[in-house]
Amino acid sequence: MKIVFFIIGFLLFNHSHAELIEIHHQATVDTKVNSSVQKDITEKAVEEISNRYIAELIGEGKLKKHKSEIDSKIIKNYLKYIPILKVSDVKRSQAGAEAEVFMKLSIDNLKEMLLQAGLLYEIKGSPIVLPMISVTDRVNSKSFVWWSDSYSIEQMQLKEWLENFQRRLKVVLSKQNFFTLQPLKWDMGKLIPKAFQSDKPRTDDMIFLSTQFKAPIIIKGDIKISRLHNLDNRFIINLKLEALQASNGRIIGEVIRSYETSSGNFQVVVNDKFNSVNEGIALDLSRQIVDAWQKGTFGSSLIQLTINGRLNYQQLESLKSMIQQQVREVRGLRERFLSVGTYTFEVDSSLPASELAKAITGKKFTSYKVEVDEVKANRLALNVKIR
Structure with missing residues (x-):
């Protein structure tokens, strides 16, 4: 007996642009009712394959912990990430039935569903953002940071500029479901231990503070105001802001800008310039943060x-595709330098380099022999030969 069917739905996700992985799976069910064989085999195959790939994305522990939620929010809606499914060669036995199941699965769409359901990351609710930004007025030799529990009246203008920017950042990120702490409004400086009140804290210190405030994202940086080319009444604002993952200090967003003011009173022209550029700066940085979050590369x-x-173009592309399809811990693979015999990529991975090496060499890549050449902190070199 041979039963063949295709499921192709009108989905919310765009499968024409999503990369689909081809999967061949053997499913066995113990049903004794002829009319339900096809349905039971389909459900069994979908659950087994879904669990396999979801576990690779979020881990076995989290899969078991949230199984009921995954079943109701993800697997129940499998058409969104498995647009094509075929059951054939159904064989009956006293124990039930078994069949070959072919399907095409979109990892991107599965990842998007996990993200929307709040299951891709351990964080529940809106991710918290901790701003660690300083303002320096080189014209009047003043500076201000919020994490010091004391400041003078002379610093009030710097405090106001910083507070306005952080407020704008909060509004922009809140539209993307991120929650930005407001250290000045909430007088959080009083909560910072003296040992961490340095004007220029180390990244490790910022990461420590982020854990205290349960913030997986840090925005650190400096805003510096100087006189422009020794002119008395024109000024320049230089800023550098970086968004960091608190888990490992990795930069996931960066904004570097310089703005010249018009001629006039220092406070007036600098204030006008801040008001005109705050929105754009906040939008630029927020886009980068959201992009890292939505791509699943966060963390x-x-x-x-x-x-x-010695690989030609087709062989290299084939190997890249196999690595991305088979090694689920690889979340992104971007070319950085290509020369004859040496190909360098930038990889987003949920594993450190040493564990990633084991994950890659533990897979079988058709036509390729892959061996580890060298492993360092954030570097991995592989030797590849054509079989």
Whole structure:
């Protein structure tokens, strides 16, 4: 007996642009009713394959912990990430039935569903953002940071400028479901231990503070105001802001800008310039943060992957595709440097380099022999030969 069917739905996700992985799976059910064989085999195969790939994305522990939620929010709606499914060669036995199941699955769409359901990351609710931004007025030799529990009246203008920017940042990020702390409004400086009240805290200190405030994202940086080319009444604002993952200090967003003011009173022209650029700065940085979050690369490490071997273009592309499809811990693979025999990529991975090396070499890549050449902190080199 042979039963073949295709499921192709009108989905909310765009499968024409999503990469689909082809999967062949053997499913067995113990049903004794002929009319339900096809349905039971389909459900069994979908659940087994879904669990496999969801576990690779979020881990076995989290899969078991949230199984009922995953069943109701993800697997129940499998058409959104499994647009094509085929059951064939159904064989009956006293125990039930078994069949070959072919399907095409979109990892991107599955990842998007997990993200929307709040299951892709451990964080529940809106991710918290901790701003650690300083303002320096080089014209009048003043500076201000919120994490010091004391400041003078002379610093009030700097405090106001910083507070306005942080307020704008909060509004922009809140539209993307991020919650930005308001240290000045909530007088959080009083909560900071003296040992961490340095004007220029180390990244490790910021990461420590972020854990105290349960913030997985830090925005650190400096805003510096100087006189422009020794002119008395024109000024320049230089700023550098970085968004960091609190888990490992990795930069996931960066904004570097310089703005010249018009001619006039220091406080007036600097204030006008801040008011005109705050929105754009906040939008630029927020887009980068949201992009890292939505791609599923948040919480991952950035690893330099070098492939050594004489591969032509088609062979290299084939190997890249196999790595991305088979090694679920690889969340992104971008070319950085290509030369004859040496190909360097930037990889987003949920594993450190040493564990990623084991994950890659533990897979079988058709036509390729892959061996580890060298492993360092954030670097991995592979030797590849054509079989």
